[in-house]
Amino acid sequence: MPASGRGDVALSMRAVRKSFGPVVALDDVTIEVRAGEVHALVGENGAGKSTLVKILAGVHTPDSGELALAGHPFRPRGPLDALERGVAMIYQELNLAPHLSIEENVLLGREPARCGWLDKRERRARVTRALAVLEHADLDPGERVASLSPGARQLVEIARALVGEPAVLVLDEPTSSLAGDDVERLFRVIGALRERGVAIVYISHFLDELTRIADRYTVLRDGRSVASGAMAGTTVATIVAAMAGRALAEHYPRVPHVPGEVVLELQGLSGRALPYDVDLVLRRGELFGIAGLVGAGRTELLRALFGLDPIRSGRVLLAGVTAEPGSPAARLRQGIGLLSEDRKGEGLAVARSVGFNLTLSRLEPFGRVFSDRRARDECTQGFVDRLGIRCRDPRQRIAELSGGNQQKVALARLLHHDVDVLLLDEPTRGIDVASKVEIYRTLGELAARGKAAILVSSYLPELIGICDTIAVARRGRLGAARPARDWTETALLAEATGAEVVA
Amino acid sequence: MKERLRKLLPILGPFLGLAFVLALFTAIGPEGFLSSYNFRTVATQTVIVGLGALGMTYVIISGGIDLSVGSVIALASVITALVLDAGHDALTACVAGVGTGLACGLVNGLLITQLGIVPFIVTLGMLGIARGLAKYLADEQKVDAPTSWITDLMTKAPEPAWLFFAPGVWLLFALAAVLALVLRSTVFGTHTFAVGSNEATAELCGVRVTRVKVAIYALCGACAGLAGVMQFGRLTVGDPTTAMGKELDIIAAVVIGGGSLAGGEGRILGSLVGAFLMSYLANGCNLIGAPTFIQEILIGCIIIAAVALDRLRHAAR
C-alpha cells in the first residue's frame, strides 16, 4: 500500500448499491475520504451507514458500484482481505471473543509469532502500548474480556483497530458505550491518527461530537448520499435537516408533568460487589437520571433492583411496602421493567422476529393459553408505526434490523408491557437525533400519565435535558439526588470523578 | 409469491430429504418398497423414534439435548412389563410407563436448572442411571408379562381393519398434532422458543426459564416413557437392553427435520418427517438386501446428505 500524502483521496466509493432480498439498504451512495481527514457519516437509523462500512470492511459484497483505495480498485474478498489492505473497523455491535484475554482479543488474527509459536512478550508489549495510547494502563492485558463492562470492551475494540496501523479506520458509533473522559481520550487518539495521515470514517448520532472532530461529512438518507461538505461552517441544524428531510424544532421536548407519591424506594441496597448502600426515592411522574463513569455500578444497580443480580442487603419498597427480593418475572408483575444496555447479548433474541421480541414479556392480551399470532402482529405494527421502527413487517428477524431500530424494539417492549417503573440503561444508545426526540417525548408522556423512570445515561446533555432529578453514581455509591435544573455538565462530571466542584 | 415460497421452503426441506430417500430406493427398486403393506410396516417401525423425536424437538428448540431417551425407553418398557406382571391392568401399566419417563425427565430438568450443569452431562449421567435401573429392576433379564391390549397397539393387523395403521401410529400422529399446536400457538410454545433463542432475554422478559426448562425435559421424558410403553407393546417383553443408541437416531430425526442444536429452531412436523426418513432408510436398506456394513455406511451418508440439502437450500436464498 503506497503511503498517501495528506489531502489525497484515500478512499472512494462510487454508486454503491446493496439490497438484502427485497430490502434496498443502499441505493446509489457515493463518498470520498481523504487521507488525514475525519469524515463523518451521518443519517437516521436504518439509513445504511453500517451497511456501507461493512462493504468497505469486506463483510458484505455490494450489488454494484466501485470502491477504490488510494486510487487502486478495491474489491475485498472478505474481512481478512480488507484488513490486509489496511482497512480497520470498529463495528457497531461488539465483536469480541469473551473467553479470550484482552491481549488475545486485541491481536487476534495478527499474533506476533515465530513459526507459529506465540511471542508472548512482544504481544504484551504491543497491547500495553495500545492501551497506554488510550490512557488505560489500568486495564490488565491478561484479563478475560467476559469480565469487562461494555465500556471497557469498547476500549478493547478500539485498541484492536489501532494496533494494525491502518490506512483507513472506520468507527461505527464508537462512543455509544463510552463515558465522557474515555470519549475525550478517543478524540485525542483520532486527532493523532489524523496527523499521521490516516483516513478516518466516523459514524455517530452525537452530532455535537462530529462538529468537534470531523473535517467533512456525508449524509445518508434512505440508502442515498444526499449531502456532503466541509464541517467548518456547517451547523448541526443543517445536518439534521438533511438527515430527516425536515428541520428539528426542539432537541429536548418537555411534556408537562408533576411528580406524585412515592412508587419505589431503595434503602441501603447493596449487591454482590456493586452497588453499595444505595438510597433512592422515585415518585410517580418522575424521570430520575443517574450519571456516572464507566464502572460506577449503575448497570449493577438496575440489575440488582430488577432481580437479575442477587441483593446482599438493603430493602426495596414498592408504594411503601417492602418487596421481597424477586426474579425478573416477579418484578415485571410488580410493574417494573428493564431495558438492558447489552442489546445483542441480553436485550433481544436477535434470531427471532420483531413481534416476538416486542410482545414476549406480556403475551396475555393475545390469549392466556393459546396465543393469537395475528393479534400479536397487529399490536406490533402499532408500535412500529408509533416509534418509527424501520422494518419490513412484524415478522422480520431482529438481526436484519439496523442497530438503532433494534434499540427501539427493546424500548417498545417496555411500552407494550405498560410497566409503572421503567429502568432504562442507556436507552438512546445508537438512536438517531430525530428518533431521540420522539423517545424523549414518549418518556414525558409516560411521566404525565403517572409512570416513573430511572434513566442511566452517559450522555449528560440528555440527562439534564429531560430528567426531573439527577444523582451521580461513583464507585457503587449513589450521591444525593438534586433537581435537574441545579446540575450542570461540569458539576455532574466533577461529582462523577470525585474532583472538587469549581463553583 | 416468491415471498410465500421462501416461507414454505424450510418446511418443505425435510420432505425433500424424504422424497430423495424414497426416490433413491424406488430407483434401486426392491420389491414392495412403495407398497401400502410396507408403508404400514414402516409407520409401525417409526412409532418409537417418532415419539421420542416429539419430545426431543422441544428440548432442542430450547437449546438443550437429551441423551437419556434411549435408556428411558428401556426403563419404561421394563416398568410397564413389571406392573403388568404384578397383576395390574394394562392402563395402570401404561400410566406407570409414561410416569417413569416423566419422572426421569423431571430429574433431568431439575438437575439442569438447579445445579446449572449442562444438559449433555446431566442426560449422559441419566443415560447410565436409567439403563442401570432398568437392568436392576429387570434382574438383568427381559421381563415377561401377560398379554394385554398394549401389544395390540403395535400390531400391523389392527382391529377394526379400517384403521389401516396400528393404533400406536395414530397415537403418534395425534400427539404430534397436539404438540405442534402447543408449540405454535401457546404461551408455553413461545417461551420454549424464547429460552432457546436467547436465555438471557427470556429471563429479562419475565419468562420463568427454570420452570419452562423443567417442563420441557419432563415432556421429553414423558414422550420417551410413552415410546417405552410402545416398545414393550412391540416386543411383548420388557427389555432392559433395548433402544441402546436410539437417542442418536432421535436427535438426527429432529435435526433432519429442521431443528438446530444451537436452539431456537425446530418443527414438530419436520421431526416427524425426519423420523420417517430414518425409518425408510433402514427399511430400504433391508429390502435391497444390503449387507449390514453397507447399510451403516449408506445411512451415514444419507444423514449428511439430507441435512446438506437443507443447508444448501438455505444458502441459496
Added chain:
Amino acid sequence: MKERLRKLLPILGPFLGLAFVLALFTAIGPEGFLSSYNFRTVATQTVIVGLGALGMTYVIISGGIDLSVGSVIALASVITALVLDAGHDALTACVAGVGTGLACGLVNGLLITQLGIVPFIVTLGMLGIARGLAKYLADEQKVDAPTSWITDLMTKAPEPAWLFFAPGVWLLFALAAVLALVLRSTVFGTHTFAVGSNEATAELCGVRVTRVKVAIYALCGACAGLAGVMQFGRLTVGDPTTAMGKELDIIAAVVIGGGSLAGGEGRILGSLVGAFLMSYLANGCNLIGAPTFIQEILIGCIIIAAVALDRLRHAAR
C-alpha cells in the same frame, strides 16, 4: 494470593473429582485398589480414552463435537491389523492407522466447513460410515495379525522394567504435554479458542476459521487413529466392533476436565484427569465386584456429581 487461588481453582476442579472417586473407593476398600499394580493397569486402560480426549479437547474448545471417534478407533485398529497382516512392518502399520484417523477427521472437517453442516450431524454420519467401513474391510470379523512391537506398547510389564508404565502410557503423557503446549503457546491454539468463543469475531479479525476447523478435526481424527493403533496393540487383533459408544466416554472426560460444550473452554490436563477419573470409576466398580447395573448407575451419578462439584465451585467464588 486470593487472586492466585482463584486462577488455580478451575485447574484443580477435575483433580478434586478424581480425588473424590479415589477416596470413595478407598473407603469402600476393595483390595489392591490403591496398589501400584492397579495404578499401572488403570493407566493402561486409560490410554485409549485419554488419546481420544486429547483431540476431543481441541474440538470442544472450538465449539464443535466429534461423535465419530469410537468408530474411527475401530477402523484404525482394523487398518493397522490389515497392514500388518499384509506383511508390512509395524511402523508402516502405525502410520496407516494414524493416517486413517487423520483422513476421517479431514473429511469431517471439510464437510463441516464446506457444506456448513453442524458437526453433530457430520460426525454422526461418520460414526456410521467408519464403522461400516471397518466391518467391510475386516469382513465382519476380527482381523488377526502377526505379533509385533505394537503389542508391547500396551503391555503392563514393559521392557525395560524401569519404565513402570506401558510405553503407550508414556506416549499419551508426551502427546498431552505437546498438545497442551500447542494450545497455550501457539497461534493455532489461540485461534482454536477464538473460534469456539466467538466464530463471527474470529472471522472478522482475519482468523482463517475454515482452515483452523479443518485442522482441529484432522487432529482429533489423528488422535483417534492413534488410539485405534493402541486398541489394536491391546487386543492384538483388529476388531471392527470395538470402542462402540466410546465417544460418549471421551466427551465426558473432556467435560469433566473443564471443557465447555458451548466452546471457548477446555484444558488438556483437565481432560487427561477426566479420562483417569472415568477409568478409575470402572476399575473401582469392578474391584468391589459391583454388578454391572450398579456400575452403570454409579458412573452416571459420578459424572453428574463431578461436573456439579465444578459448577458449585464456580458459583461460590
Added chain:
Amino acid sequence: REGKAQDGRRRIAVIPKGTTHEFWKSIHAGAESAGRQLDVEVLWKGPLREDDRDEQIKVVEDFITRRVDGIVLAPLDDAALIPCVRDAVREGIPVVIVDSDLSWDGRVSFVATDNFVGGALAARKLGELLEGAGRVLVMRYLEGSASTMKREEGFLTTLTDEFGQIEVVSSNQYSGATTEGAYRTAENLLIQFADVDGIFCSNESATFGMLRALQDAGLAGQPRFIGFDPSQKLVEALRAGELDALVIQDPVAMGDLGIRAMVDHLEGRPVEARIDTGVVVITKDDMDEPRQRALLDPDLSILER
C-alpha cells in the same frame, strides 16, 4: 404369487443375531452350501444394531414385505420375536429357528446346540483338570443372552452337583458384548483373583478378553482355563497351552440343517421339531484330528465374493 426369484429359485432368508462373529459366518457358510446343493437362494441379513431385539424384528418384518419363501431365524429373544414370526406365518411364510429357541410352537423346527450340555461338558472337563478341588472363576457374557446363560447355568449346576470341593469365587461379573469390555473386566477381576485355579468363559469374546488379560498379567497357562467357541487366536492359545480346552458347537451344521429343514418343509416332507447339532470339548491333544480341525477352523471359502 411373486414368491420366486426371477429364475424361479426359492428364496430363503437367514437372519442371524449379528454379523460380526465368526460363529455367524459359519452359519452363513453352512446355509450357503446347503442352498447351492438344494438350488435355493439364501438371503443373509443381520440386524443393524447387534443384540437389539427391535432391530431384528425390523429385519423379519422387511423380509415379510419382500415375500420370501421361508425364514431361518436365530432369535435374539424367545418371546419378543414371536409377534413378527406369527405375522410371517400368517402371511404364509414358514419359519425355522436356529441357535436359540423361540417359545412358540408355530415354528417348523428348532435346530441348535444343547447349550446346557455344552456348559456341563465344560464343567466336567474343568473338574477333571482340577482333580476335583480348587477355586473357580466364571466371567459371564451378557445379561439376558439366553444361550450363554444356559451354558453358564449348565456349568455352574454341574460343577456344584458333581464337584463339591470346588469353590466358585466369582460368577456375577459380565464381560459385556465387546472384546474390549471383556478384556477390561477380566483385567480387573484378575487383580482380585490372581490365584484362582480354574476359569470358565461362556463365549468367544469373553474367552478372548480373559485370555488377553491372562497373557498380559503373565498368568497365561497357570489357571486351568476353558473357553467356548473358536477363533484363530483362541486356537493358537489352545496350541500354546494357554487355554486348556474349548467347547465347540457346529454352526456350519446349524446353517446347513436349518436350510435343509426349511426346504423339506416347503416340499411337504416331514421335519423333526428338534434337531440337535451337537457340542464337543476340544483339547490340545485332539485338536489336530480332522473332525476337530473342521470344527475349529470351519471352511468359509464358499462365502468369498
